[in-house]
Amino acid sequence: MDITLTLKCNNYCVFCPRKDFLKAIVCRSQKEIYSDIEKIRRKTDNIALSGGEVTLMSNLPEIISFCKEKGFKEIGIITNGRALKNKRLARDLIQYGVRDFAVSVYSFNNRIHDRITGRSGSGSDTKKGLLNLIQLSRQYPVSIRVNIVLNYWNHQDIHRTLEALYACGVRNFIVAEQVIMDKDSKHLSLNEIKKDLEQIRNIPLRDTRLVLRGFPICLLKGKKVLVPEGFVLKESDPLVILEKHEVDTLIKEKSRKSRYLRKFSRLFTRIKPCESCEYAQICMGIQKAYF
Ligand code: SF4
Secondary structure: EEEEOOOOOOOOOOOOOOHOOOHHHOOOOOHHHHHHHHHHHHHOOOEEEEEOOOHHHHHHHHHHHHHHHHOOEEEEEEEEEHHHHOOOHHHHHHHOOOEEEEEEOOOOOHHHHHHHHHOHHHHHHHHHHHHHHHOOOOOOEEEEEEEEEEEEOOOOHHHHHHHHHHHHHEEEEEEEEOOOOOOOOOOOOHHHHHHHHHHHHHHOOOOOEOOOOOOOOHOOOOOOOEEEOOOEEOOOOOOOEEOOOOEEEEOOOOOHHHHHHHHHHOEOOOHHHHHHHHOOOOOEEEEHHHO
């Protein structure tokens, strides 16, 4: 389960939910952070520390140690990886107890990555951070996942990004649908997404887990097998799983939680084919911004 610890960040991504959605769920004080961690512990063994950018928090080591004391089996962080270009920091986080790193890399091409993050030099920092983690994973029992939001700026290059990251040793990817909060912002059409996903599915990534997150199930052709995480689309090379948009986050006050979820679900709509669709129970429909 995720917890949003901060909204501070050293990137300014074009599609960042921090500017709007995350305000409703971010922890507002140190006390709230610790009490939320305890609430999460009562629900699950796993916690993912998220932001904003958690590596900018000076008290991150204490928060990780607290999670460890509480007995979480898996402590993860979701990060843009920039600060991890400092290998000592990356190693320290592992030694404090982080076992799972989800690093957002939007393109292997620094120019494209920097365009998306709005920060020059971010692509180079992120790659250095990721490479440090890959090296450390040979010494320590940590897992690494790369998160990529498929979008207007990176989609033509997405196969090169996946292949280059694979060549660096990444074997776990999430390619997520962009949540379009402003329909006037630049975004892909459903047809473009469909073509991109077909191309992504056919990249030969051996021994790899590739999750396609949030895309409407009907955009992907072929046999789908229902598993707890979603649908398996292809069982080998790579293992492709289609899963729902993730809203697995702790929000303590009921009103804040429902406001957040309501706002999110209002971005989606049903179209004619949804009426007779076998996936209608588990699919949120299609984002209104596409029409
Ligand atoms: S419910 Fe609608 S959007 Fe979802 S998979 Fe079915 S047809 Fe597609």
